[in-house]
Amino acid sequence: MNRNEFSKLLEERVLSLDGAYGTEFLKRGYQENLPEILNLKAPYVVRKLQEEYAEAGADLILTNTFSANRIKLRHYQLEPELEKINRAAVSLARAAASSYQLVFGDIGPTGLFLEPLGELSFERAYEIFQEQARILIEAGVDGLILETMSDLKELKAAILAIRDLSPDLPLIAQMTFDEKGISVTGTSVNIFAALLNDLDVDVLGVNCFLTPDQMLPVLNELGAYSQKPLSVEPNAGKPNFSGGQLNYPTTPLEFALYARDFVELGANIVGGCCGTGPEHIRAMTKMIGRIKPKKRKPVSEQHITSRTVLKTTEPFLVVGERINASARKKLQPQLQQGDFSEILRLAHEQQTEGAQAIDLNPGIEKLLNAELIKRLVQAVDRHSSWPISFDFQEDQLLEVALQEYPGRPIINSSTAREENLTRRLEFLCRYGGLLVVLAMENDLPQTVEERIAAVDKALSVIKHSGISLERIYFDPLVLPHSTGNDYHLTLETIRKLKARGLKTIIGLSNLSFGLPDREGLNAAFLGLAVEAGLRAAILNTSELTTKKVLDGVLELKRVKREKNEIISEDPLLNLLLHGQKKELLANIQEQLKKREPLWLSQQWLRPAMEKIGQLYAERKIFLPHLILAAETAQAAFDYLNQLIPDNQSPKKARVLLATVEGDVHDIGKKIVATVLKSSGFEIIDLGRNVPADQVVAACQDRKPDLVGLSAMMTTTVDQVLEVKKALENAGLNLPVVAGGASMNRELADQFGVYYARDAVDALNLCQKLISQELKNESHRKN
């Protein structure tokens, strides 16, 4: 099936997808750590389940290959079987499906975070996804589905890898969100939609983690932003543990009722994730029947995004201009040496001054290289910068930046010259975003007519590319007033372009180049330009008059610019949140003149980290902020600790962490370790796939105060109970804290362990448990 045919089918009726594999195999008594091995060991079991899904009326049957990528298979020593497992999965699904049912190759995440949150490079992730996709495509799937992604960058790597292999295969891309619509890495549903609207996928959707009722608002939000068809696969409720196994409480009928609601919200494909089985799918297909998808009216305005921040471009877009290595001479050498501290400081400064996006001009690009640009973009991402406008000349470096960037940026800029514009439009198609097109080809046009002619030429190239003009800003060119240029030419060009329904942007400060009192001149011209129809400007956000005039002109037009929300005005919190280690250490050194290191550590830094935790719990900051703050605080704690005399050092509580046997995910555990470490805990990390007896042996040997367990997979969550029992049998009465996507409070109660929802929850819980332990200890001593 090609994409056109798939698209037609999606217009005709709502399609149904099958249900879970891992949890269903468990229910049927197949307790494999990696369900994909059943494709080789017990193919009849896989085929039987798929036949049941087919018989229940699923239109799309997925291959049993969710974890069959090289990275995950390696953890189970199954790397050599990669090709066989994937090929067998396609044969089995094909045999189970009837001729009118589609077989979609299922691809899950690698299980590792990509840089800068983790260590996996974009290129490696791309290779991993392409390798699995190639096998599935060669084996004859009708389409591919990417599921349960929590990192937008990883999803982007997978999409590009697949599209480079096969431009004409239907592709569904799904992410996993919490009930507030935020992924583990801080990406919201609308950011996901904003980028995926541009990337070359056919359907975007949400799956896993949420129960059907929790999925309603998340799908609704996705529907409000997505220009593409929607898919949804909730879990069958939060699992509980009874009769020695995991049970998912949502009945088939309840599931079907919500499935019908998803259709009402505009879903084009509905299926089931963890805990759903053929009965759920049967009830669902019966309830939905053959129904035409609902028409949706997604928001039409354009957004730009970073990984965690989404900004509207309406009614006026302000881009901060000050990261310009061409204009700021000291930035260039710093950049060449890989010192991004000044760039990050400027980004933060412009954010607080009200920029919606930050222009990034790396100066003389010949002096830079791809690796530096990659590290620069990672640093910007890691510091949770706001959306970026990539002001690059060299295509090669621009492409590196765009590939690495986990958001929807602005590409600044292209000339109207066909060759230049075509290349930049290709980037726009491949990586997403908005594009600035200059009203010129090779030489600076002297008249309005020449500028319009250049725009006309650009329009014919853009039309050919199929990209919407909503994604294009035209720059009518602002030239220095000091050299006798007539500013009316720019204003007239703006008017003419506005009359044709085109959006314009200017580089405002060019006007006052070389003149005194630049601010007054800039402000006056901006007022005139907005009145003429200007929609965006790259400007100096530290110019108060300019900003006031802008807001004033907009006020006269009865519109308001979106104000940036300031997360915190506390200087210490800001140093932590922006990863300003150098500044933090300098601040500490200054304070050490008056304060004891112990006081600074316990009464100043620690409460600040508690506030950071609170901001995270309130969803005012996200995972990248949290990790950055924790790592920054860690450096400060380390510095202070070496100054604290041994007899004054607070006792460090020791936490032993492990991912349970059969589970190879350790992203969550690593985050917990980082946060706990930054709050003074000593961490013993046993790694992934750790059997219960190894946890016991390590506890006997290392004597931790607490045990922390991570269980991401529904198929291995019962291992938490195994560890708890093993500890008890060994006479170790240690508090056990468990977390991970498969855990929940009810399960934890049943297992007799504590539940931590996220890293901050784990920190609060560990602190509480340790103070309890200390109290008990002091009781015992007394």
Added chain:
Amino acid sequence: MVVEKLCPEKSWCLPEKKHFWARAGLPPALASADHELISQANALYLLALEHIQPLIYYLTAQAHLFPVSLIPDSFGQIESLTVFVSTLGHKIDQLMNDFSRNNQTLELILLDAWSSESLEALNRYFDHHLRQKHGFGTRRFSPGYGSVDIRMNLFIVKELLQVPESEIKVLESGVMLPRKTTTCLIGWHHEPK
């Protein structure tokens, strides 16, 4: 004339959600606006389903064996007639009473709408089943409409179908208890009309 009793599966009584919402007076746009209400309505759907005890009594016989006053004018010439009474039982009535007593007005409105649509789903299902068996028929008709007096319910339930009063009680007015009970008539003929 042989009366037959049927205890239908609950799956026959699943109302279409959009019908349920419409009967409750909730506009479709609300479906995308109020997720809590959707969840509440879904929970109630499941609760109501637990409380129904669907039951059907029916008979089919030559038309001339029935009193003329029972056969609607709109049926015209028919060869035979099926008469049936369907109910969702007392438990769902009780649940409605509980909601009413506790001033749970929203729940009461939703449950009433759901039950009406559930009973209609049951009737539609049984109607379909009868048509497969008897071929060409008139549209389904209930006393109280057109030329048939609602008080014929008493005759249908007590005399014709002989339903025990513990299961369905008919008041002098023709109103039936449990509240979610209907009587229906379908005429059959050999040729399509």
